Amino acid sequence: MRNAEFDREHVLRAAMHAFMNKGYAKTSMQDLTKATGLHPGSIYCAFDNKRGLLLAALDQYQQDRTTELQGFxxxxxxxxxxxxxxxxxxxxxxxxxxxxxxxxxxxxxxxxxxxxxxxxxxxxxxxxxxxxxxxxxxxxxxxxxxxxxxxxxxxxxxxxxxxxxxxxxxxxxxxxxxxxxxxxxxxxxxxxx
Amino acid sequence: MRNAEFDREHVLRAAMHAFMNKGYAKTSMQDLTKATGLHPGSIYCAFDNKRGLLLAALDQYQQDRTTELQGFxxxxxxxxxxxxxxxxxxxxxxxxxxxxxxxxxxxxxxxxxxxxxxxxxxxxxxxxxxxxxxxxxxxxxxxxxxxxxxxxxxxxxxxxxxxxxxxxxxxxxxxxxxxxxxxxxxxxxxxxx
DNA sequence: CTCTTTCTTGAATATACGTTCAAGATACGC
DNA sequence: GCGTATCTTGAACGTATATTCAAGAAAGAG
The missing domain is CATH 1.10.357.10 (Tetracycline Repressor, domain 2)
Structure with a gap:
C-alpha cells in the first residue's frame, strides 16, 4: 500500500487558475503539469485525462465559491x-x-x-x-x-x-x-x- | 491580371459561424476550409493566417450587427x-x-x-x-x-x-x-x- | 529487513494542427 | 492567340499536442 503524495485541492486550484488564464483548449498538458507540479502520468492516473481534470476543477470551483458565498x-x-x-x-x-x-x-x-x-x-x-x-x-x-x-x-x-x-x-x-x-x-x- | 474568385463577405460569414460554433482554438483550419470552401493556400493568401481570418471575421460581424441595429x-x-x-x-x-x-x-x-x-x-x-x-x-x-x-x-x-x-x-x-x-x-x- | 503493492517519473508515441510552397489553372493585356 | 501575371490547389512539412507505458521509487505489511 501507498498513498498519493499530492494534495488534491491544491492541485485542483492550480488547474482552475490555469484554465481561467488560457481557457480549456489553449491550456496544454504542459501548462497543467507546470501549474500543478504533477507529471502527466499522475494526472492521467488521478483524473483520467485533461477533460477529467477540468470536471474536477469545476467541482472544486463550485465548492470554493459556495463556501465563499456562505461567508457573506x-x-x-x-x-x-x-x-x-x-x-x-x-x-x-x-x-x-x-x-x-x-x-x-x-x-x-x-x-x-x-x-x-x-x-x-x-x-x-x-x-x-x-x-x-x-x-x-x-x-x-x-x-x-x-x-x-x-x-x-x-x-x-x-x-x-x-x-x-x-x-x-x-x-x-x-x-x-x-x-x-x-x-x-x-x-x-x-x-x- | 486575375481577380480573386471567392466572395469575401460570404467567406467571412462562414468563418464567423465556424468560430461561433467551436470557439477560436477548437476551430481547425480543416473546419475553416470546409466552412468557407477555400483551400488553405487561399486563406493564407487573403488573410495571412488563422488569426487574420478571425480579425477579418470580427470586422465583418461588427458591420453586419451595425446595419442590423440601424434597421431597428x-x-x-x-x-x-x-x-x-x-x-x-x-x-x-x-x-x-x-x-x-x-x-x-x-x-x-x-x-x-x-x-x-x-x-x-x-x-x-x-x-x-x-x-x-x-x-x-x-x-x-x-x-x-x-x-x-x-x-x-x-x-x-x-x-x-x-x-x-x-x-x-x-x-x-x-x-x-x-x-x-x-x-x-x-x-x-x-x-x- | 524484505517483499509486494502502489504511486511516480518522463521519455516515447501517434496524431492533429497551422503553415508553406511549388505546380497547375485561369483570366487579362497586347 | 499568345504570354504573363495572378490566383488556386492540395500535398508536404515541422511542430506541438494529448496520451501511454514501462521502469524506478517509496511506503506499508508481515
Missing part, C-alpha cells in the same frame, strides 16, 4: 446589506489585476458548452445552484420584512444573477472602478426597490 | 419602442436553435482577450461602438421628451449593454422563452422608468 451570509445583520456586500465583492474581484477575473463556470460555458453535454450539464447545475442560493436570500429578506413579499423571489434571483453575468462581461471591456460600482449600485437598487 | 431605428415611431423591439429581437436570437446564439465579440473576448492585445483592443472598440450607438438612442429619446433628461444617457447605455451581456449568458444556462422575456422586460423597465 453568516453574520446577523439585514440580509439585504449582506447581499450588497456580496455584490460589491464581485465588483472588487473584477478589478483585481494579475489574477484571472472571470468566473470559471461562465468562461467554460462559453467555450465548450455546445460541444460537450456532460460539461454543459455540470456547469448549468452549478450555476443554477448558485442562483437558487441567491433566490433563497431574497426569500429570507421577504420573511424578515426587508423586502416586499409582493415580488417574486425567483425572478429577483434570476435578474440578480443576470446582472452579475453582465457585470463580469462589462468589466472585461472596461474595468473602470467607478463605472462598475455605479452599475452594481443600479442593479442592486432595481432589485431591491 | 430607421422608422418614425418613438425611440423607446424601437429600443424595446431591438431588445426583444435579441431575446428571439437567444432562442434560435441550430444556429450559434452567442455574440462572436463577447465569445472571442472571453476566450482570447487576455492573450492577445490587438484582438482585445479590436473587440473592445467594437463593443464600445455598439454601446455608444445605444447611448445615442437614449439621448435621442431624451431630446424627444420620451425619457427624463435628468438621467445620464451614458449610464443608461452602459446598464442596457450590461443587461444584454447578462441576458445572453443567462440564455446559455436556461433558454426558456418566458423567463428570458421576463428578464428583458424588467431590464427595459428599469432603464426607462
Amino acid at each position: 451570509f453568516s453574520g446577523k445583520g439585514p440580509v439585504l446589506s449582506q447581499l450588497k456586500n456580496y455584490l460589491d465583492s464581485i465588483v472588487g474581484e473584477c478589478l483585481l489585476t494579475g489574477v484571472p477575473q472571470a468566473c470559471l463556470l461562465t468562461k467554460a460555458l462559453s467555450e465548450i458548452a455546445s460541444q460537450d453535454e456532460e460539461i454543459q450539464a455540470m456547469i448549468t447545475a452549478n450555476l443554477s445552484g448558485w442562483q437558487q442560493a441567491l433566490t433563497d436570500k431574497f426569500s429570507l429578506a421577504q420573511a424578515n420584512g426587508e423586502l416586499s413579499s409582493q415580488r417574486d423571489s425567483a425572478h429577483l434571483g434570476r435578474f440578480f444573477v443576470m446582472g452579475i453575468y453582465g457585470l463580469r462581461t462589462f468589466a472585461q471591456t472596461s474595468p473602470e472602478p467607478a463605472i462598475l460600482q455605479q452599475l452594481a449600485d443600479q442593479l442592486f437598487q432595481d432589485v431591491c426597490a | 431605428f430607421s422608422g418614425k415611431g418613438p425611440v423607446l419602442s424601437q429600443l424595446k423591439n431591438y431588445l426583444d429581437s435579441i431575446v428571439g436570437e437567444c432562442l434560435l436553435t441550430g444556429v450559434p446564439q452567442a455574440c462572436l465579440l463577447t465569445k472571442a473576448l472571453s476566450e482570447i482577450a487576455s492573450q492577445d492585445e490587438e484582438i482585445q483592443a479590436m473587440i473592445t472598440a467594437n463593443l464600445s461602438g455598439w454601446q455608444q450607438a445605444l447611448t445615442d438612442k437614449f439621448s435621442l429619446a431624451q431630446a424627444n421628451g420620451e425619457l427624463s433628461s435628468q438621467r445620464d444617457s451614458a449610464h443608461l447605455g452602459r446598464f442596457f449593454v450590461m443587461g444584454i451581456y447578462g441576458l445572453r449568458t443567462f440564455a446559455q444556462t436556461s433558454p426558456e422563452p418566458a423567463i428570458l422575456q421576463q428578464l428583458a422586460d424588467q431590464l427595459f423597465q428599469d432603464v426607462c422608468a
Whole structure:
C-alpha cells in the first residue's frame, strides 16, 4: 500500500487558475503539469485525462465559491446589506489585476458548452445552484420584512444573477472602478426597490 | 491580371459561424476550409493566417450587427419602442436553435482577450461602438421628451449593454422563452422608468 | 529487513494542427 | 492567340499536442 503524495485541492486550484488564464483548449498538458507540479502520468492516473481534470476543477470551483458565498451570509445583520456586500465583492474581484477575473463556470460555458453535454450539464447545475442560493436570500429578506413579499423571489434571483453575468462581461471591456460600482449600485437598487 | 474568385463577405460569414460554433482554438483550419470552401493556400493568401481570418471575421460581424441595429431605428415611431423591439429581437436570437446564439465579440473576448492585445483592443472598440450607438438612442429619446433628461444617457447605455451581456449568458444556462422575456422586460423597465 | 503493492517519473508515441510552397489553372493585356 | 501575371490547389512539412507505458521509487505489511 501507498498513498498519493499530492494534495488534491491544491492541485485542483492550480488547474482552475490555469484554465481561467488560457481557457480549456489553449491550456496544454504542459501548462497543467507546470501549474500543478504533477507529471502527466499522475494526472492521467488521478483524473483520467485533461477533460477529467477540468470536471474536477469545476467541482472544486463550485465548492470554493459556495463556501465563499456562505461567508457573506453568516453574520446577523439585514440580509439585504449582506447581499450588497456580496455584490460589491464581485465588483472588487473584477478589478483585481494579475489574477484571472472571470468566473470559471461562465468562461467554460462559453467555450465548450455546445460541444460537450456532460460539461454543459455540470456547469448549468452549478450555476443554477448558485442562483437558487441567491433566490433563497431574497426569500429570507421577504420573511424578515426587508423586502416586499409582493415580488417574486425567483425572478429577483434570476435578474440578480443576470446582472452579475453582465457585470463580469462589462468589466472585461472596461474595468473602470467607478463605472462598475455605479452599475452594481443600479442593479442592486432595481432589485431591491 | 486575375481577380480573386471567392466572395469575401460570404467567406467571412462562414468563418464567423465556424468560430461561433467551436470557439477560436477548437476551430481547425480543416473546419475553416470546409466552412468557407477555400483551400488553405487561399486563406493564407487573403488573410495571412488563422488569426487574420478571425480579425477579418470580427470586422465583418461588427458591420453586419451595425446595419442590423440601424434597421431597428430607421422608422418614425418613438425611440423607446424601437429600443424595446431591438431588445426583444435579441431575446428571439437567444432562442434560435441550430444556429450559434452567442455574440462572436463577447465569445472571442472571453476566450482570447487576455492573450492577445490587438484582438482585445479590436473587440473592445467594437463593443464600445455598439454601446455608444445605444447611448445615442437614449439621448435621442431624451431630446424627444420620451425619457427624463435628468438621467445620464451614458449610464443608461452602459446598464442596457450590461443587461444584454447578462441576458445572453443567462440564455446559455436556461433558454426558456418566458423567463428570458421576463428578464428583458424588467431590464427595459428599469432603464426607462 | 524484505517483499509486494502502489504511486511516480518522463521519455516515447501517434496524431492533429497551422503553415508553406511549388505546380497547375485561369483570366487579362497586347 | 499568345504570354504573363495572378490566383488556386492540395500535398508536404515541422511542430506541438494529448496520451501511454514501462521502469524506478517509496511506503506499508508481515
